[in-house]
Amino acid sequence: MTFRSPLRAVLTALFFCSGSALGLAQAPPPDTSAASPTPAPAASAPPAAASASPAPSPTPTPPYNRVAFREVGPAVAGGRVTSVVGVADNPQLYYLGAAGGGVWKTVNGGATWTPVFGKQDVSSIGVIAIDPKNHNVVWVGTGETNPRNDVSWGDGLYKSTDGGKTWKNVGL
Template sequence: MKSPFFTAPALAAFLFFFTAFAPVSLQTGNPDEPGKSDPFSSGTFSGLKFRSIGPALTSGRVADIAVRPDMPSTYYVAAASGGVWKTTNAGTTWKPVFDKQSSYSIGCVTIDPNNPHVVWVGSGENNSQRSVSYGDGVYKSEDGGATWKNMGLARSEHIGKILVDPRNSNVVYVAAQGPLWGPGGDRGLYKTTDGGATWKAVLSVSENTGVTDIVMDPRNPDVLYAASYQRRRHVWTLINGGPESAIYKTTDGGETWKKLTSGLPSVDMGRIGLA
């Protein structure tokens, strides 16, 4: 007597079921070239692991990058809505180093040219859209980003640039754009001569105009150029520029300034970048 489980129809059905629902890992051959292994099998990529290449929030805005001149594989990235990130292996892996601070929005990051372990951060991205986040001043780290201290200018809200005098680390300039949605605040160009303990406004334009960028003459650190930017955000519109947007120059470390006009547009200007 033959077993009903080994009839031809039953055997055919069993083989169909087994091959149709067999795990993909069993199908390791190359269908185009029988006898050769599949180069795209799971074993080929078993050594690869997912890793964070940061720092971006939904492909978010990166505001600034600072690279250690003595160690180019170490650099800091300031994210507009994601804090400060640090890499020590040229971007292979990243570590967030600013998460414990009260501001997650960053406008700029600067490494002290005299001491690469000293890092300055200006909180509050320097953009004008409605979704912009604001900061609470200037931060300083003396241990490569392990710890931070707020150094003041809390009412600046948006900082565009920080420069350190290459002759003296205690001399630092901060380009503060100031509040976006209202007048006043810590707005303009600020200078410290004691490492951030105290600040002096060395260039002030008006309650609606701050300083958005600053550059230093590499041949003479007492010569600086600053760009002022007139702006004001309202619910219904953005005042993006005006007669107070301009370029200023100092030859005495910020004690006196001259507004530059020669060769520049005579009409109202908007945001100006310097290099």
């Protein structure tokens, strides 16, 4: 996207940031301080005998139990994952394709991810496949497969024979 004036670029950025900030706002948790108080013992009641085991204390409800799942952001369009693929005999190796963010690879079960498709002219990924006999051979189909309010096109099928270090457009 190109902008003809710096002011238009700044206003566009502010528009998207303000929408994201509104999506992050949360409702305050309900007030639990108005719980009914425990009545005080009567003055004429004899003191209770010491019990061998203390009375169980109520378990507090974790605050995150009150938070409902919600979609955040304008139409939840950015950062969509379109394809994830791994191999059965190596549970640490995965490739992930994003709707507009290229291909990412992990070799440690997802602890860290490395972009491996950044030098191509297209970053919209539709599908990824790994050769089950040779894990260095990876195919990537470009172009988003999820029609939404911002769909990106691709430019064919890419193949890597070195685990994602280099890619060649093989057509289609």
